[in-house]
Amino acid sequence: APEVPDILSPEFAADPYAVYSAYRAEAPLLWHEPMQSYIVSRYEDVARVFKDPVFTTANYDWQLEPVHGRTILQLSGREHAVRRALVAPAFRGSELESRFLPVIERNSAELIDAFRKDGRVDLVSQYSTHFPIRVIVDMLGLDRADHARFQKWYTSIIAFLGNLTQDPEVAAAGERTRVELAEYMIPIIRERRANLGDDLLSTLCAAEIDGTAMSDEDIKSFVSLLLAAGGETTDKAISAVLMNLLAHPDQLAAVRADRTLVPRAFAETLRFTPPVHMIMRQPAEDVEIAGGTVEAGRTVTALIGAANRDPGRYAHPDSFDIFRDDLSADTAFSAAADHLAFALGRHFCVGALLAKTEVEVGLNQLLDAMPDVRFADGYTPAEQGLFTRGPAELPLVFTPAA
Numbered sequence: 275a276p277e278v279p280d281i282l283s284p285e286f287a288a289d290p291y292a293v294y295s296a297y298r299a300e301a302p303l304l305w306h307e308p309m310q311s312y313i314v315s316r317y318e319d320v321a322r323v324f325k326d327p328v329f330t331t332a333n334y335d336w337q338l339e340p341v342h343g344r345t346i347l348q349l350s351g352r353e354h355a356v357r358r359a360l361v362a363p364a365f366r367g368s369e370l371e372s373r374f375l376p377v378i379e380r381n382s383a384e385l386i387d388a389f390r391k392d393g394r395v396d397l398v399s400q401y402s403t404h405f406p407i408r409v410i411v412d413m414l415g416l417d418r419a420d421h422a423r424f425q426k427w428y429t430s431i432i433a434f435l436g437n438l439t440q441d442p443e444v445a446a447a448g449e450r451t452r453v454e455l456a457e458y459m460i461p462i463i464r465e466r467r468a469n470l471g472d473d474l475l476s477t478l479c480a481a482e483i484d485g486t487a488m489s490d491e492d493i494k495s496f497v498s499l500l501l502a503a504g505g506e507t508t509d510k511a512i513s514a515v516l517m518n519l520l521a522h523p524d525q526l527a528a529v530r531a532d533r534t535l536v537p538r539a540f541a542e543t544l545r546f547t548p549p550v551h552m553i554m555r556q557p558a559e560d561v562e563i564a565g566g567t568v569e570a571g572r573t574v575t576a577l578i579g580a581a582n583r584d585p586g587r588y589a590h591p592d593s594f595d596i597f598r599d600d601l602s603a604d605t606a607f608s609a610a611a612d613h614l615a616f617a618l619g620r621h622f623c624v625g626a627l628l629a630k631t632e633v634e635v636g637l638n639q640l641l642d643a644m645p646d647v648r649f650a651d652g653y654t655p656a657e658q659g660l661f662t663r664g665p666a667e668l669p670l671v672f673t674p675a676a
C-alpha cells in the first residue's frame with residue numbers, strides 16, 4: 275500500500291487538504307483498516323458513489339438508526355422516492371418564500387440584536403450554532419421557550435454521528451436523546467394532527483401520496499434528522515462563508531459593494547470548505563472504481579472535501595475565489611453536477627434551498643450590522659472536525675451600533 279497520511283492522524287486534523295491531495299494522487303482507492311472502509315477522493319469517483327444506485331445507504335442502518343430511528347436517508351428505490359416526495363414540497367422555493375422567509379429573517383435579526391451593541395462577538399457560539407436550529411423550531415411551530423432543549427439534543431446527535439472512536443458515553447447520550455426527543459415530540463405530533471395549522475409539522479402530518487402518509491414515529495425521526503442535517507451543516511456554512519471572506523478582504527469588499535455576489539460567496543465556500551467532509555455508502559454488488567474493486571457490502575467513504583479540491587475538476591482548487599468561472603452559483607441547488615457539498619443524485623440535500631436562503635439572509639444582515647467587521651486580534655482562520663468541519667470559533671470585532 276502507498277505511504278499516505280492517516281485520516282485519523284493529527285496531521286490530517288491540522289491540514290486535511292494536504293492529505294486529500296496525497297490520496298487523490300497516490301491512493302485514489304485506499305483501504306482503511308481501523309475504519310473498515312475504502313476511501314475514494316477523486317471528483318469523478320466521489321460523484322459516482324453518490325449517483326450510481328449500486329452504492330446503497332445500507333450503512334446508515336447502523337450509523338443513523340440508533341439516534342434518529344428510520345429516516346429517508348436509510349431508504350432506497352421507490353420507497354425512498356415516495357417518502358422523500360412527502361417532505362420535499364415544504365422546502366421548495368415558493369413555499370420557502372411565502373411561509374418561512376419571515377421566520378429566517380426574524381431569527382437572524384434577533385441573534386444579531388443581542389450583540390450588535392457590544393462591538394465584539396464569537397459568531398459561532400453567539401450566532402451560527404443557534405440560527406438554523408431556531409429556524410427549524412419556528413418552521414415546525416414548536417415552542418420557542420424550548421430552544422435550550424433543542425440545542426442540547428442537537429449537540430448530542432452531532433456528537434453521536436461524529437463518534438468515530440466509538441466512545442460509549444457519547445453513544446449512550448445519543449440513544450438517550452432519541453428517547454427524550456420521542457417523549458417530547460410524539461404527544462405534540464398527536465395534538466397537531468387534531469389541530470392542523472400552517473406550520474411545517476402540520477404539513478408533515480397531512481402529507482399523503484397514493485395512500486402513504488407519515489406515522490408519528492416517521493415525523494419524529496424526520497425532526498431528528500432536520501436537527502442534524504439542517505443545523506450542524508448550516509451552522510458551519512454561515513461561519514465559514516464569513517471566515518473565508520474576512521480572510522480575503524478584496525473579495526469581502528466586492529461582496530459588500532454588490533450583494534448579488536452573495537450566492538457566489540456561498541457556492542465557493544461550499545466547494546472550498548464544505549460543512550460535510552465525508553459520506554459513506556455500501557455497494558450492493560462488487561464494483562470497479564478508482565482502479566480497483568470494492569466488494570459487495572464493504573463500506574466506501576466518499577471524501578467530499580477532497581473531490582471539491584480536485585485539480586482535475588477545478589482550476590487552482592486550493593484558492594478561495596468567488597469569481598472562478600468553473601463553479602456555478604446556481605447548479606448547487608439542483609441535482610446537477612458541480613461541487614459535491616450537497617451530494618448528488620437521489621439523496622441530494624432536500625434542504626439545499628433552505629440552507630442557501632438562511633446563509634444569504636444571515637450574511638446580508640451580518641454585513642449590514644457590522645460595516646467594519648474584522649477578525650479579533652490574535653485570531654487566525656481555522657477549522658475543526660473530521661466528518662463535519664468548520665470554524666470552532668470566530669471571534670470578530672466591529673464598531674458597535676449606536
Ligand code: HEM
Pocket residue numbers: 346347348358410499500503504505507508511548549550553554614615616617620621622623624625626628629
Ligand atoms: C441530505 C449537506 C442543509 C436536510 C444531505 C446530504 C448532504 C447534505 C451531503 C446527502 C447525505 C447523503 O447522501 O448521505 C448539507 C449541507 C447543508 C445542508 C452542506 C448546509 C449548507 C440542510 C438543511 C436541511 C437539510 C437546512 C433541512 C432543514 C437534508 C435532508 C437530507 C439531506 C432531509 C436527506 C435527503 C435524502 O435522503 O433524500 N444534506 N445539507 N440539509 N439534507 Fe442537507
